[in-house]
Amino acid sequence: MSLATREATSSVAIEVENLVKSFGTFYALRGISLRVHAGECLTIFGPNGAGKTTFLRILSAISRPSSGDVRILGLTLKEKSLAIQRQLGVIGHQTFLYDDLTAAENLLFYARLYDVPNPRARLEQLLSEVGLARRANDRVRAFSRGMQQRLAIARAMLHDPGILFLDEPYTGLDQHAAMMLTNWLQKLRSERRTILLVTHDLSQGLAMADRVAVFLQGRIIWEESAAHIAPEHFQQTYFDLIAKGNS
């Protein structure tokens, strides 16, 4: 676990104040405010176009907010975006891997970009952990979707980030691969990393969550502790919220 993770276990890891993002006259985010505590897993649900991915893009420092403040591990995003990126790991439905490089070359490439000390040893360790050590010298092009996603997890974990953003990580995975991903995410949770999960999968998302937020039309319309949500009623609750919000 990284130093940042350990130091921040009892503090606020992510703090967002009145975040607005507009593209011309279209508002993707309309004043989002939330806090995620260190070690907490917040799952964000919402229909397509609700602003979930835009929200993650801003928190990942790859898109600028129109207004509002973001602080991650006490650092202001506007001023310390590179320092913040060193603490973030992102797993999405895209793997961010290069098909024509081998698994080891992909990890070595990203390890160097993140200034990972002793990168070869680290990548060997991670390849072993995700069960791809034997395929280290095979090109990613030859990997199944599930194997690519496991390699993407290794890529995201190279620099031992204290905070993980997961954007629809289950997209395109078969049942076996999805189960492996769930096991991995449970392991990451048990290490008390701060996790922000964006998903359409209500049951998976709720199972992972300490807290749940529902986005609609660029706003948070509902926020609740997962302990207070009955899984068997959550789907109906969610649909009611979306229907009410759209009316």
Next chain:
Amino acid sequence: MSAMRKLTTLVWKDLLAEFRTKELVSSMLMFALIVVVIFAFTFETGSSATKEAAPGLLWVAFTFASVLGLHRSMLHEVERGSLHGLLLAPLDRGLLFLAKAFGNIVFISIIEIPTFLLAVVFFNLDLSTGWDKIAVIFLLGTIGFASVGTLFSAIAVNTRTREIMLPILLFPVQIPVILSAVNATAAALAGRTWEDLSGWLRILAGFDLVFILVCYVTFEYVLEE
């Protein structure tokens, strides 16, 4: 030091991927060679008109072939989502520009050599006094073309009509480079001295410096949305 290592890493990735697939260079090279061959059959071999037109024809071949490569190079990053991965990494966006531009300079330079040699044969060009001058002109022209092309390919790749958009954006800005390169190449092939070429070379070098700086600074904003 860390920035230099990251830059080297980014360039290594592009060169290694291209070395494996040869996708960019082969398509650019085929295109450039075909252009030269077509023009060679259009003109009478060894005529004075051919020799006069040769520098322009060469740069037409380089320019259009380069657009193919510039477009594909950026499209690879976007289609596979890997550009997103690069943006997530803690590195200056300007480094991404420098690495991409350097890769493009290498790829374009690789296709220029055989294309030029083919033109020498087909257009019966005399190179007894001009190899070094040609090399400098090609390098300066390629740097100018690849640097602006890298920036504009990043803009065009996010548009719906990206294949058309890149040349539409790029060619008007490249007019000084193409004009200077064509005139300098013509002078070099005519056996002129360095002093005779210096005006054109200064324009090329000035363009390269200014646009590398401008592209380095603005690349961040181009990538953002």
